[in-house]
Amino acid sequence: MKNDGDEKTSIIDVHPDIIQTLILTKLDGPTLISASVSSSKLYNLCCDDQLWRKICNSYWPSTSDPLIENIISTFPSGHRSFFSDSFPSIIRKPLVGKKPRQHIPATELTSAVDIHYDGNVLFSRALITEAKTGWFMSSPFRIELLGHEETFTTPEKFSDGGECRRNLMEKMKLSWILIDQTKNRAVNVSSLKAVSVKRHWLTGELKVKYSTVINSGAGAGAGAGELLQCGIVVTCEGKEGGDLHVREVSMQIEDMDGKVLCGKDSLVILRDVIEGGRKKRNENEIKENYENFLELKKKWKERKQIKEKRLDMACIASGITIFIAFWTLILVGSKSTGSYFS
Structure with missing residues (x-):
């Protein structure tokens, strides 16, 4: 014993x-x-779903909204499935062997957005974007979080100096979860931490950017395998020394040329991302991907300018050749005519 x-x-x-x-x-x-x-x-x-509900609500307060709660209840394992989809980072590699989608069925795109500042909840919202109309499909894709003239205040004081920008870069975290109700899947398209904070040269507003670099799929308008950027911009305004107000939060997808994809192409990209793989989130890797994207974008632009310059030179050379040939024919023709009548 x-x-x-x-x-x-x-x-x-x-x-x-x-x-x-x-x-x-x-x-x-x-x-x-x-x-x-x-x-x-x-x-x-x-x-236990109640356990995972509390975890999801603590990470993303927007998930306590009845709209999001109802959607999560349809996931295979409820809040646990939602967390497994939304917490990790996106794997940039596109799905292999997928056929391009020729048709996008009528659907709604659901967003669960949360903004934290220095660990405290600053703003949360659940939002449904209608994706049924021809106008949405053909227009540049853009989701606006705030309504007309709607703003909210941050604990930060507005300043044109570097301290305000550094604080926004370090303290303001943003999560933007997109949910596809038809697939019972979700994905977080935000980098969580800002990748850049810039001052607009004309308005003086501060633009806080969150970015995730993804690959285009074969069914999208962009070239297959081309890098794309899912960018979220938080626009802040205020007076020197006064409160810093957020007046706009928007999300778009743009290609290497800086062109914003239309609604139809964006839905194709987002569905591939939602159905794609996940990996452990790494802030340094996300920032590095963004910087690499900017570098490739710069090189892409330079190559495009070189091609356009060569094309312009070829057009000029062709024009000069045609001009010389035209006047040569006229001169030769006039000489021939003169000898005939003399």
Whole structure:
């Protein structure tokens, strides 16, 4: 018989109620996923939807909106499936072997957006974008988060100096989750941390940008394999020393030329991204991808300018050749005519 001091108690010997109320509720999402694979008992306890609902609500307050709650309830494993889709980063590599989509069925695009400042919730909203009309399909794709003349205030004070920009870069975090209700899938298209903060030369507004670089699919208007940028811009305004107000939050997808994709092409891209793979989020890698995108975009523009310059030179040379040939024919013809009548 073993002495009490020799007996060992494992986690599976602890009462389930104690595990669920005193241990699992203290874990964050990634740790809870790791714990779920350690044993079948823990797996069953870790799959509790109420547990994952609290985690999702803590990460993204917009998920507590009844609209988002109803959508998440249709996911295969509820809030756990939603977290697994939305927490990781996008794998940039496009899906292999997919056939291009020739038709985009009528649908709605649901957004769950959360903005935090210095760890505190600043703004949250659930939004549905109608994607049924011909106007949406043919117009440049753009989702506006705020209504007309709607603004909200940040804890930051407006300043034209570098400190205000640095604070926005470090402290303002943005999450933009897109949900496809037809597939019961979701994806976070934001870099979470800003990749740049710039002052508009004319208006003086500060543009805080969040960006995720993705690959275009074969079914989109952009060339297959071409890099695209899903960019979210937060426009801030204010007076020197006064409150910093956010007056606009918008999301677009643009190609290497800086052209904004239309609604139809953007839906194709977003659906491929939503159905694509995920990987562990790495802020440094996301920032590096953005900087590489800017560098490739610059080289792309330079190559395009060289091609256009060569084309212009070829057109000029062709024009000069035609001009010389034309006058040569006239001169030769006039000489021939003169000799005939003389």
